[in-house]
Amino acid sequence: MIEGALLVAALAAGDPTAGEAIYPRCQACHALAYDRVGPRHCGLLGRRAGSVPGFDYSPAMKRSKLVWNRENLDRFLADPPRLVPGTTMTYAGVPEAKERADLIAFLAQASCGQP
Amino acid sequence: MQQPTEAFMSSFFSIASPNAARRLFLGRSGFMLSGAAVALLAGREALAAKSKDAAAGDVRILNTALGAELEAIAAYQLGAESGLLQKPVLALAVQFQGHHKEHAELLAKTVRKLGGKPVAAKSKYDFPVEGLKAQADVLRFAAQLEQGAVSAYLGAVPLFGNRDLSKAAASILGDEAMHWAVLRNALGENPVPVAFVA
Numbered sequence: 001m002i003e004g005a006l007l008v009a010a011l012a013a014g015d016p017t018a019g020e021a022i023y024p025r026c027q028a029c030h031a032l033a034y035d036r037v038g039p040r041h042c043g044l045l046g047r048r049a050g051s052v053p054g055f056d057y058s059p060a061m062k063r064s065k066l067v068w069n070r071e072n073l074d075r076f077l078a079d080p081p082r083l084v085p086g087t088t089m090t091y092a093g094v095p096e097a098k099e100r101a102d103l104i105a106f107l108a109q110a111s112c113g114q115p
Numbered sequence: 116m117q118q119p120t121e122a123f124m125s126s127f128f129s130i131a132s133p134n135a136a137r138r139l140f141l142g143r144s145g146f147m148l149s150g151a152a153v154a155l156l157a158g159r160e161a162l163a164a165k166s167k168d169a170a171a172g173d174v175r176i177l178n179t180a181l182g183a184e185l186e187a188i189a190a191y192q193l194g195a196e197s198g199l200l201q202k203p204v205l206a207l208a209v210q211f212q213g214h215h216k217e218h219a220e221l222l223a224k225t226v227r228k229l230g231g232k233p234v235a236a237k238s239k240y241d242f243p244v245e246g247l248k249a250q251a252d253v254l255r256f257a258a259q260l261e262q263g264a265v266s267a268y269l270g271a272v273p274l275f276g277n278r279d280l281s282k283a284a285a286s287i288l289g290d291e292a293m294h295w296a297v298l299r300n301a302l303g304e305n306p307v308p309v310a311f312v313a
Contacts, residue, residue, distance in 0.1 A: 029182075031241075
């Protein structure tokens with residue numbers, strides 16, 4: 001219960017500026033405005049997983065039926081292969097809840113006009 | 116010491132000894148640091164992934180890394196052909212591209228060794244070419260890719276079912292961290308601003 005409350009508080013407290021400083025970790029595979037090894041990130045919040053047109057997702061991601069809300073993103077970023085076994089996002093995750101919240105806050109306000 | 120055959124030395128698993136790995140890669144690249152780094156990749160087939168699931172997981176990780184390496188090769192090609200890079204920066208970019216080619220070659224061979232199919236380079240990459248107007252723009256773009264690559268390998272190292280592959284990925288991580296530092300230095304930035312990478 002307390003853990004859940006802490007999670008909600010951490011997600012609510014995300015700082016987009018701090019998240020922008022964390023985002024370079026994602027830039028091995030992702031960009032905001034265009035697809036790379038991973039799909040584009042702009043417009044991520046509210047998007048159904050595996051739904052960017054033309055991007056070659058893993059079958060696991062296409063089957064996941066996830067919608068990228070803040071809670072699902074937090075769970076995914078904590079341990080991508082655990083939430084979506086078989087994902088090609090073969091990354092151990094961002095272990096710190098505050099860093100995930102900051103990253104999500106940044107992604108929520110990132111626009112497709114950014115590189 | 117028995118000389119490994121060329122076929123035997125064709126993946127992360129099969130480099131019989133550090134000396135053999137060093138000879139192999141010095142022969143290919145003529146670059147001491149690359150040879151020494153890859154010498155760390157000594158692997159034993161007996162330690163290959165313990166189960167089919169683990170092997171499939173390792174193939175996914177390797178293929179994701181391969182996709183990023185192929186993109187990096189294309190990005191350095193773009194930079195080299197842009198006309199924006201002056202000597203000696205151009206030579207540096209070509210050298211770094213060569214490292215990425217070596218990484219990609221080894222990753223692809225290891226995917227095959229594990230029974231997987233290596234991902235191919237895309238026919239077209241989307242790069243922010245409109246933002247590349249000077250040498251510094253190209254260097255910044257390359258530095259961003261290398262920084263991301265360091266994070267990606269750092270995130271992949273703990274996931275491998277086969278610890279030899281973790282070691283191999285860590286070796287590549289080290290190489291790409293050096294690229295990142297050199298590019299930062301070329302941009303006039305502190306080449307190593309922090310004690311830890313993330």
